[in-house]
Amino acid sequence: xxxxxxxxxxxxxxxxxxxxxxxxxxxxxxxxxxxxxxxxxxxxxxxxxxxxxxxxxxxxxxxxxxxxxxxxxxxxxxxxxxxxxxxxxxxxxxxxxxxxxxxxxxxxxxxxxxxxxxxxxxxxxxxxxxxxxxxxxxxxxxxxxxxxxxxxxxxx
Numbered sequence: 175x176x177x178x179x180x181x182x183x184x185x186x187x188x189x190x191x192x193x194x195x196x197x198x199x200x201x202x203x204x205x206x207x208x209x210x211x212x213x214x215x216x217x218x219x220x221x222x223x224x225x226x227x228x229x230x231x232x233x234x235x236x237x238x239x240x241x242x243x244x245x246x247x248x249x250x251x252x253x254x255x256x257x258x259x260x261x262x263x264x265x266x267x268x269x270x271x272x273x274x275x276x277x278x279x280x281x282x283x284x285x286x287x288x289x290x291x292x293x294x295x296x297x298x299x300x301x302x303x304x305x306x307x308x309x310x311x312x313x314x315x316x317x318x319x320x321x322x323x324x325x326x327x328x329x330x
Contacts, residue, residue, distance in 0.1 A: 213294075219271075222288040222299070223263035225281055231256040259296070261287060271296065 233254045257278035261269045271289070273281070273296055281287065286299045 217292055217294055219269075219289060220291045221261060221263045221265075221267075221269055223261045223269070223286070225259050225283050225285045225287055226262045226268070227260035228278065228281070228283060229258045229260070230278070231258065259287070 233256065235252045235254055255275065257273050257275055258270050259273055259278070259281060261271060263269060277296055281296070281298060287296050288299050289296050
């Protein structure tokens with residue numbers, strides 16, 4: 175039978191060149207160092223201030239992975255969301271900070287927030303009650319029960 179130069183085995187890519195392996199290792203190490211550096215930098219940011227804006231950034235995702243032959247059925251893409259808040263710090267600086275979807279739902283514009291060193295988590299700090307708003311008494315007076323005095327013939 176004639177082969178016509180077509181290989182029936184899948185192609186394998188190997189290299190015995192040590193320079194190529196070193197270059198690939200350096201690329202992976204540099205990418206890893208970049209991600210670690212960004213994570214450490216994010217942990218070092220410290221601020222306290224008031225949330226002045228909230229934003230959701232939508233990004234289109236195209237999944238055109240055509241490794242398998244044939245027609246691609248189903249979802250070929252989608253949307254990812256990035257949640258950000260804008261904080262006016264006590265020093266007067268505006269900071270855009272990425273947060274989780276859960277925190278985005280909890281934090282409101284006007285909330286006072288802080289971010290401590292060594293953490294990536296935003297904390298909502300309780301606001302002190304202003305002097306212009308006096309505290310209100312409870313709407314119903316507390317219920318008091320009369321004291322029980324034991325009478326003759328009863329056991330306590």
